[in-house]
Amino acid sequence: MIEITCNDRLGKKVRVKCNPDDTVGDLKKLIAAQTGTRWDKIVLKKWYTTFKDHIQLQDYEIHDGMNIELYYQ
Amino acid sequence: MGSSSKKGKEKESRKRRFEENPQDSPKEKRHKHKKHHHHHHKDHKDRKRDNKPTKYDDEKSSRQYESEDSDVVEIIDDPPTSSPPAPISPQDKAQENQSNHQDSLSIDETNKLRAKLGLKPLDQGHTSSKDDMKKDEWGEFYHKPAQNINEKTQQEKVRTKLQEMREKRRLSHKLSAVKTLGESDDEEDLTAWVDKSRKKAEEKLEAQKRERMLEELDAQLEENRVKTPKKYTEKDLKGLTIQHDLDSFDEEKTVILTLKDKAILDEDGDDVLVNVNMIDEEKYRKNIENKKKKAIYNPYEDEEFDDDGNYRGKSLLGKYDEEIGGEKRESFKIGYDNAQERKEASMRQIKAKLAKKRLESASESNLKLASDYYNEEEMAKFKKPKRKIKKIRTKGKLQDLNDSKQDDSGGSESRRPGNKIDIDIDDVPSVDIDMSDVKIEDEKDDLLERALHKARKIRQKENVLADIVKMEVKEEAEEDADGANIVLNSTAEFCRTLGDIPTYGKSGNRDENDENMDYQDERSKSDSDEDVEFIEETAGWNSVEANQGLTSSQIGHQEAQILDEEPDVGTGVGAALKLAMSKGYLDKEQDKRPSNSRLAHLQAKNYSIEDKSYGDEGGERQGGRRERYSGPITEFKEKDAFKPNVKLEYIDDDGHVLNSKEAFRYLSHKFHGKGPGKNKVEKRIQKSAQEQLMKKMSSTDTPLGTLNMLQAKQKETQSAYVVLSGNKQANSTSTLSKVRR
Numbered sequence: 147m148i149e150i151t152c153n154d155r156l157g158k159k160v161r162v163k164c165n166p167d168d169t170v171g172d173l174k175k176l177i178a179a180q181t182g183t184r185w186d187k188i189v190l191k192k193w194y195t196t197f198k199d200h201i202q203l204q205d206y207e208i209h210d211g212m213n214i215e216l217y218y219q
Numbered sequence: 220m221g222s223s224s225k226k227g228k229e230k231e232s233r234k235r236r237f238e239e240n241p242q243d244s245p246k247e248k249r250h251k252h253k254k255h256h257h258h259h260h261k262d263h264k265d266r267k268r269d270n271k272p273t274k275y276d277d278e279k280s281s282r283q284y285e286s287e288d289s290d291v292v293e294i295i296d297d298p299p300t301s302s303p304p305a306p307i308s309p310q311d312k313a314q315e316n317q318s319n320h321q322d323s324l325s326i327d328e329t330n331k332l333r334a335k336l337g338l339k340p341l342d343q344g345h346t347s348s349k350d351d352m353k354k355d356e357w358g359e360f361y362h363k364p365a366q367n368i369n370e371k372t373q374q375e376k377v378r379t380k381l382q383e384m385r386e387k388r389r390l391s392h393k394l395s396a397v398k399t400l401g402e403s404d405d406e407e408d409l410t411a412w413v414d415k416s417r418k419k420a421e422e423k424l425e426a427q428k429r430e431r432m433l434e435e436l437d438a439q440l441e442e443n444r445v446k447t448p449k450k451y452t453e454k455d456l457k458g459l460t461i462q463h464d465l466d467s468f469d470e471e472k473t474v475i476l477t478l479k480d481k482a483i484l485d486e487d488g489d490d491v492l493v494n495v496n497m498i499d500e501e502k503y504r505k506n507i508e509n510k511k512k513k514a515i516y517n518p519y520e521d522e523e524f525d526d527d528g529n530y531r532g533k534s535l536l537g538k539y540d541e542e543i544g545g546e547k548r549e550s551f552k553i554g555y556d557n558a559q560e561r562k563e564a565s566m567r568q569i570k571a572k573l574a575k576k577r578l579e580s581a582s583e584s585n586l587k588l589a590s591d592y593y594n595e596e597e598m599a600k601f602k603k604p605k606r607k608i609k610k611i612r613t614k615g616k617l618q619d620l621n622d623s624k625q626d627d628s629g630g631s632e633s634r635r636p637g638n639k640i641d642i643d644i645d646d647v648p649s650v651d652i653d654m655s656d657v658k659i660e661d662e663k664d665d666l667l668e669r670a671l672h673k674a675r676k677i678r679q680k681e682n683v684l685a686d687i688v689k690m691e692v693k694e695e696a697e698e699d700a701d702g703a704n705i706v707l708n709s710t711a712e713f714c715r716t717l718g719d720i721p722t723y724g725k726s727g728n729r730d731e732n733d734e735n736m737d738y739q740d741e742r743s744k745s746d747s748d749e750d751v752e753f754i755e756e757t758a759g760w761n762s763v764e765a766n767q768g769l770t771s772s773q774i775g776h777q778e779a780q781i782l783d784e785e786p787d788v789g790t791g792v793g794a795a796l797k798l799a800m801s802k803g804y805l806d807k808e809q810d811k812r813p814s815n816s817r818l819a820h821l822q823a824k825n826y827s828i829e830d831k832s833y834g835d836e837g838g839e840r841q842g843g844r845r846e847r848y849s850g851p852i853t854e855f856k857e858k859d860a861f862k863p864n865v866k867l868e869y870i871d872d873d874g875h876v877l878n879s880k881e882a883f884r885y886l887s888h889k890f891h892g893k894g895p896g897k898n899k900v901e902k903r904i905q906k907s908a909q910e911q912l913m914k915k916m917s918s919t920d921t922p923l924g925t926l927n928m929l930q931a932k933q934k935e936t937q938s939a940y941v942v943l944s945g946n947k948q949a950n951s952t953s954t955l956s957k958v959r960r
Contacts, residue, residue, distance in 0.1 A: 161323035163329045163341055172338055
């Protein structure tokens with residue numbers, strides 16, 4: 147289990163517990179459940195790399211306690 | 220105070236909250252405890268600052284539990300508006316402490332959520348342990364420690380030693396079973412030894428007995444075999460087919476035949492005997508036959524009889540019969556005597572052979588001695604191939620040859636070795652024929668003869684003409700030589716060619732016959748020669764035609780007259796002007812080309828540009844018209860007459876015409892955007908004013924008008940002089956002043 151912090155710098159900052167083998171899409175769904183936005187409107191980014199839905203977190207080397215930028219489309 | 224002050228306010232407000240809310244979240248409480256003593260001394264300051272009325276944004280103000288004036292301290296029982304913390308497990312509490320956000324769900328909640336989303340529950344502990352495998356306590360990856368090579372070698376040593384020991388033990392165990400020589404002595408028991416030896420002897424005997432029995436059995440069997448064999452005689456062999464030609468077996472020679480291989484399932488087939496060597500031989504022969512075989516092509520299919528003369532019947536593509544139906548093989552059966560048949564067959568074959576052959580007598584070709592040389596008959600048979608002779612000789616040479624032939628008597632022809640004849644007929648291209656090598660049949664000979672005759676005639680005619688011409692020229696030359704000594708030089712030659720041109724055109728030699736064309740040419744040339752010579756005698760070399768010379772001299776004379784004529788100045792103004800013009804003191808009005816601008820009012824209004832451009836050329840208007848259609852290909856004509864009247868004038872703001880220096884100054888000032896200084900401007904104005912005065916000043920008087928005064932005085936006094944006096948003679952001066960007034 148890892149815990150990831152997602153922050154859109156507009157007032158929403160959530161910590162999400164998830165598995166490293168979850169896909170980014172799953173993470174988005176979890177975030178959506180916590181923030182109350184629709185999951186398909188969420189864009190997760192780290193610097194300029196936008197994470198794709200079908201790829202696992204461990205493949206993106208997302209580890210425990212990492213910060214991910216949260217954007218909306 | 221900018222943002223810093225605002226920040227400070229926020230901080231203090233938070234502090235205030237800590238102070239004023241005794242019941243707070245444990246975390247905050249802790250914070251308070253931590254920070255309280257830290258910031259205690261600051262509180263006074265903060266409060267002081269808070270005295271000023273401040274504005275907070277709505278969010279902040281909602282959380283603030285303080286009134287505008289800081290003196291009043293409200294104590295509110297309500298818990299903070301933030302959502303109450305859910306019942307938390309100790310682990311979660313720790314996490315919650317880390318994050319001061321309430322947006323983090325607990326594991327249970329997350330698991331519930333995950334179940335709803337269709338995801339597997341969070342795995343706790345495993346990942347962390349797994350992470351620990353790779354990471355140290357700071358979360359850094361660490362590597363597997365390097366192997367100690369010393370330890371490794373030691374282990375290896377121990378292992379080999381163990382292996383050796385094991386091997387030794389195994390060997391010793393194996394050897395322990397074998398008795399050594401020394402050891403065997405201790406089992407020296409007599410009775411045992413006797414028993415042993417006796418047993419051995421018994422065994423030996425038994426073995427011998429068995430051997431003998433077996434031998435007997437063998438002998439019996441052999442006897443049986445010897446007795447029983449049926450005689451395999453010729454009777455048995457009868458009916459067996461041998462698949463070879465009977466002739467291939469020599470008499471008095473044994474040939475071993477074997478049964479031919481055949482398919483297992485093929486039961487009804489008879490046994491066939493073959494000899495392997497003979498089969499090989501047959502194969503070899505067949506191969507040779509195949510090699511010898513030529514392409515099978517029999518267009519007429521007339522071989523309807525086989526070798527024996529029997530009618531075979533037409534078979535379609537008989538050459539493939541062998542391949543399709545299998546090879547036909549000679550075979551015979553043992554026991555059946557078919558000698559008679561064979562004899563007949565052989566007889567038939569011989570007959571057929573004889574029928575095919577035709578008779579050939581041995582005496583047909585009579586023998587004779589071979590020789591290196593042909594005799595006459597053979598020579599007649601032997602025919603040389605025609606040789607084509609290259610045409611090497613040039614035409615000039617040929618001409619010479621023909622000329623010489625003409626000169627010579629007819630007998631010379633026979634003397635010549637190669638009888639060369641040049642046939643030059645209009646249709647036929649000229650061909651040299653070596654007469655000696657070619658034999659011409661009689662019918663053709665006639666034709667050739669005629670052609671040759673014709674050609675010769677033509678040649679003769681030409682030659683005669685040429686001779687005549689030559690003769691004439693010679694005579695003329697001789698005559699000329701008698702009259703005067705003429706030396707032909709390059710100039711004369713040039714003149715001759717000049718003279719040649721008109722005669723060529725005038726004389727109608729174009730419609731002469733082609734045959735005597737050369738002659739005519741020669742004639743005309745010689746004529747021109749004569750002309751030139753005549754002219755040289757009479758006049759100078761430069762005047763080729765007398766008329767031309769005359770006209771040119773006349774023109775020259777007229778020009779000289781114009782120059783010589785000098786107008787008389789005394790006759791009038793007109794004459795004087797003329798003289799001046801001729802001398803160049805005055806310019807002609809024509810020469811002074813008026814510029815377009817000056818005479819613009821004189822130009823026609825309906826005057827197209829095209830017309831104007833051609834009008835400038837004046838007399839060449841016609842040519843210009845023609846050039847219009849030839850386009851821009853024609854070369855550019857320089858307009859010599861075009862002299863535009865250009866005058867550069869600069870006028871300043873006041874309307875004064877500037878000279879070059881002033882103009883430069885004016886332009887320079889304009890360009891740099893910086894005028895002259897004030898003094899300079901004044902100076903210039905003064906100067907210009909003075910100039911104006913100078914212009915206004917009369918040339919006959921001084922600026923004070925003294926001359927006028929003097930004249931007036933003289934008129935008054937009626938005298939030619941004026942007395943100039945000082946103060947003593949006041950009269951005179953007074954008079955002068957009076958006048959001035």
